[in-house]
Structure formats: structure tokens, C-alpha cells
Amino acid sequence: MGADYDPTATGPVPKTRVPLKLEEVAIAAGMAGIALITFANVVARYLTDVSLAFTEEYSVVLMVVVAILGTSLALAGGRHIRIGYFVDERSAPTRKTMELIAMGLTIICFGAIAIYGAQLTWDEYRFEVLSPGLGEPQWIYTGTLPLLSLVVIARAIGRAIRIWRGEAA
């Protein structure tokens, strides 16, 4: 793999106005939730006759939540998978410009997800779409996507400001 997540690239923890602890706690809870649901599923299958297979649906939603909030956390620290080879050796102003462009594109990308995701959620609410597994209202699940995209956008704006002020490389 050329580009991939680099676990040893620990840059300085960015000084954010809104503490990153928010995402961290939610991510830890989400991960623990998935693990516990799966564990309970196995235990229930072998020790009782109760099947908890329906809980898969909750695990999937928790994974979506972890994925978007983790994206936000990695974004604040600049740890997303990228090809830095052609940019990292350039002059500081060039790097700053490139980083700002990258943040702009991130905002556009998650902006589209937030706006049209909200529309999708509204449609599902209006038409009372039910989830295939448990028959819960689907809009509650889908709604996590636009809602949490706003968190990603906020972090992208925060990082862009820090880059602009020259606080983050």
C-alpha cells in the first residue's frame, strides 16, 4: 500500500476549542457497545435458546457512528490516509495552501452528505420507512449520517482556522 494509516505518525495533539474528548468518549462507547452486543450474542446462543441475532442492526448503526466520529477525530489531528509524497517536501506556504484546499474539499464532501442526507432522512420520515431487521423507523438510523457529518464539518473548519493561523502544519 502506498498510502495507509500510519500508527506511528503521532503529531502534536491539536489544541481545539471544543475538546476532542467528546468524540473520544463517544467512539470508545460505540466500540465497547459493538463488542458487548456481539459478546452477548455468542453467550446467549450457547447458554440459552434466546437468539439475539436481531441486535445486528444496532451494531451496524453503532459502527456508522464510530466511523463518522472517528473520521472527525482523525481529521482534527490530520491523520487521514493521504499521499503526502508530492506535497510534504514543498515550501511552507505551498503546504498551507494545499492543506486549506484539502479542508475546503472535505467541507464540500461532508456538506453534500449533510444536506442530501437530511433530505433522505426527511423522505424516510415522511414515508414512514421501517428498518428491514427490527422494523424500527429507518430515519432514526439514517439521520445519524447528516447529523454527525456536521461534526466533521465543524472539525474541518476548526483545522482550517488553525492552519490559517499557522498553528497546525
Place this chain on the structure above:
Amino acid sequence: MIGTILFLAFIVMLLAAVPIAVALGVAGIIAVVLAGQSMLSVPTNVYTGIAKYPLIAIPMFVLVGSVFDRTGVALRLVRFATAIVGAGRGALATVSVLVAMVIGGISGSGPATSAAVGQVVTRSMIADGYPRSFIAATVGAAAATDILIPPSIAFIIYAVLVPGVSVPAIFAAGMFPGILAGFAIMVPILIISWFKNFGGQSRGTVDSPGVWEAFKDAFWGLMAPVVILGGMRIGAFTPTEAAVMAVAYGLFIGFFVYRTLTMRDVYEMLVEAGELSAVILIVVALASVFAWSTSTLGIVQPIASWIVGLGLGEFGTIALLMIVLIFVGMFLDGVSIFLILLPVLIPIANSYHWDLTWFGVILTMKIAIGQFTPPLAVNLMVSCRIAQVPMESTIPWVFWMIIAMFGALAAVVYWPGIALWLPRMLGY
């Protein structure tokens, strides 16, 4: 036309160091706009791209990697392997390959393995008389076997994307090719060490307990791959459940056997594993928008037919794909490659009636080679940072390891049984 814009926009953003996920998403959105498709397809594809049950195996296997990383299993494995192999020329280098392979049986990510092994072996290898550049090359190449030896995130993605291929089947199919690749890179490592007189210069600096003592200490770590693979084999667990069982097992070892873990560690590894999984999953999510655009634009089938129409024959086509994939593999990670290229590659495989499980294994082997091919390889980037050498310095060593892994790849292409024997045996 729109297809060209889609790919050009993607490549420009990629080279400009835009996060790969965002580059895929924005290119996909541009194509959706230009083709006049409904914008609702963007959030729909993002959501359905990741809201899939088999993908839950990814965060859980990443968590397994974090748990075992913190329990200090790697160090104990190195002690045990050193106790067996001794400390002659090339011995410690061989140990680091073996340990990378066992860690590969616990974790699912190449750079993470590179970091885990590099942090443990680099200092003792320097003391034992290996040049730093050779250490970095060895660790980077050894860690590339990780995505072949199950569990492997690349395999999970492949199985999710390709109908008819199950996660347990491709996990089993990767086993022997992964081991073969590991032994293949040991060949140049041993030959170079022998002729250049690397290693064996510091008898005693690596604290060497007796073999039995070291075995008892490493035993719990060695059992982890058995728990993961055995649990899936007997049909007791789905891959995700096997991962969660391995997490429980790792926490048990960490708290009660090695006593290396605290509650603080548990919290930190949940966050760490969550973020790493998110970085992978967001690529999957946004690549789904990209892949949806390429398929609705109808640019996938013509490319596939064109390649088949070149009339290169089976081996010619595989050779062509090999070159393309290793080149692309130098730039992109395995997950993105699968998401972008599988829609083209699978029709090609089908037209030759190739076994899709075997095809997944050889594609992953190519990506593994790309993982330690300079100058962009992240495995090497990690091992070079730990050994504190520039990546260029590894080229004279890593070149031979690339050739060796090519040999292993050629063997799996020529004898598909190397990959397919085990899943058949196990009845997948």
C-alpha cells in the same frame, strides 16, 4: 467524458495530498452532478456502503490488534523465537519475519504490524550487528505478509464486495500463500546476512531465558491465532464473533496473566481502534459513491471487455494485472484499490472462469508487494522511522525481498492449490 473527468479529478486530488476518502467522495459527487443523477444517491451510497454486517469484523479485528499490541505479546514472541533460533548470522532477522507472521495472525493491518515488530526488534538487531537500513527493509517486508495471513482487513473488504466469496473461505485461502511469502523473503534475508556477515555479534545482549521459560511466556500469545481461526473453523463463531472472542481473550491475558493492562489502557485502545477503523471505513463509504458513479456511467464494462479483448491469454492477462496492481499499489491502500478496481477486475476474472477466492488471494499478494515498494510504501515508512533511516537507503535490500515475494506470487498463480487446498479441506 464524464468518466474521464471523474478519474482525472480523483488523481489530481490524490497527488495533491487530499485525504483519499475525500478525493473519492468529491470525484464521485462531481460525476453525479455532471451526469444529472439524483444527489440523494450520495448519502444513500455512503450509508449503505458501510452499514453492512460483515464489515463489523473490521473494527473488531482492529481492536484485537490494539489489545495484543498493549499486552506486550510481540516482545514475548521475539524472546521465544530467539530462544529457539539462537543468535547466529541472520538469526534475529529471521526471528523478526517469523514474529511478523504470528502477529499477522492476530492483527489485520500491515503498518500496525510493522510498528509492533519494528519497536521490539530494532534495538536488539542494531546491537547484533545489522545495519539500520537492512532492519527497516526486513521489518517492512515481513509486515507485508500480514494482509495475507488471516485475519486481514483487505480480505474482509474483498469478501464483502465479491458475491460468492465468504470471509472464512478467503481467510483460509490466504494462510499458505502468506506463510509461503514469509519464507520466500527469508531466503534473501539469510543469503544477504550470510555473505555480508550481519547478526550474531552480540551474544547475550538479547536477554535469553531458557526455551521452556520463553515458551511458557509466549504461549498465551501463540494461542491467539488459534482462538481466532479455530473458532471460525469449527463454525462456533462468525468472523466478527471470533474477533470479539479474541478481544476477550486478549483482555484476560493482559489483566490476569501478563498483568500489563489497566482500565486506562482499555479506554485508550477503544479510542485508538475506533479511529483507525473509521479511517478505513470512511474510505469504504466514500469509495461507494465513486464506485456507484463509475458503474452507472457505464465505463466499467468497456474497460473489462477491452482488456479481455487484448488476447493476451490467461497468463498474459494476469501478468498485465500484476504490473498495473503493483503500480497502483505503490500509491493506494488495499481497501481503496479493491473498491475502485474490483468492478473492472471481477468481470475479467469471470470471463476466464478463474476461481474468485484464488483471484482475491493473488490480488492481495500484489498489493502486499506494493506495500513495501519504495518510495511511497507505508510499511517501510513506519519501519524506517523506527530505525531512523531514509527510505532510499533500504532499496538495495528491499529489492531482493520484492523479487522473492514475486517468486511466491508466481508460485500461487501457477499452482492455485497453494491457496485453494485449505479452504477445500475445511469444506468452505
